[in-house]
Amino acid sequence: MNSGINYIKVESGLNWDDYFMLLAMITSFKSKDPATKVGCVIVDSNQRQVTMGYNGMVAGIDESKLPWGKDKSVPLKYQKYGYVVHSETNAILHAPRSLEDCRMYVTLFPCNECAKLIASKKIKEVIYLSDKHKDQEGTEMAKYLFDLANITYRQLIPNERVMKTMEQHLLTLLQEAL
Numbered sequence: 001m002n003s004g005i006n007y008i009k010v011e012s013g014l015n016w017d018d019y020f021m022l023l024a025m026i027t028s029f030k031s032k033d034p035a036t037k038v039g040c041v042i043v044d045s046n047q048r049q050v051t052m053g054y055n056g057m058v059a060g061i062d063e064s065k066l067p068w069g070k071d072k073s074v075p076l077k078y079q080k081y082g083y084v085v086h087s088e089t090n091a092i093l094h095a096p097r098s099l100e101d102c103r104m105y106v107t108l109f110p111c112n113e114c115a116k117l118i119a120s121k122k123i124k125e126v127i128y129l130s131d132k133h134k135d136q137e138g139t140e141m142a143k144y145l146f147d148l149a150n151i152t153y154r155q156l157i158p159n160e161r162v163m164k165t166m167e168q169h170l171l172t173l174l175q176e177a178l
């Protein structure tokens with residue numbers, strides 16, 4: 001049957017790693033945090049998205065009554081740190097099913113509080129974009145916890161070629177729509 005007529009060798013512009021990291025990056029953009037926007041996507045071994053999250057105030061309450069400022073010279077009750085739920089925690093909270101053996105794509109290396117939940121849920125791998133808080137105690141604790149729980153972690157930065165191709169693709173889609 002395969003005559004070779006009209007057969008074209010094709011490939012996706014994105015591998016799964018880049019795809020899910022880009023999704024995590026897009027998800028981070030949804031955060032209202034003026035300082036740090038973090039996004040997280042959790043996927044299973046069949047490359048299906050199970051859940052996602054971004055950092056935000058506790059869901060369902062009047063956000064205007066809570067502070068977004070991060071000035072640590074004032075009491076904790078006046079800082080965002082007292083009220084914001086991290087992207088990884090939000091993704092885990094809203095997961096519709098077990099996360100055992102899933103992979104997490106996240107735009108910033110998890111803190112120790114999220115690491116506790118990640119390990120408890122038996123997520124098997126954490127793939128992160130930035131490790132800008134690597135010198136903080138919480139990051140060191142998260143890595144120690146991951147090591148103890150046999151959770152692997154690696155950095156993934158989508159390469160420039162992928163980003164350029166994606167930009168071109170998005171512009172093409174927009175032009176077709178206009």
Ligand SMILES: [Zn+2]
Nearest residue numbers: 086110111114
């Ligand atoms: Zn966290």
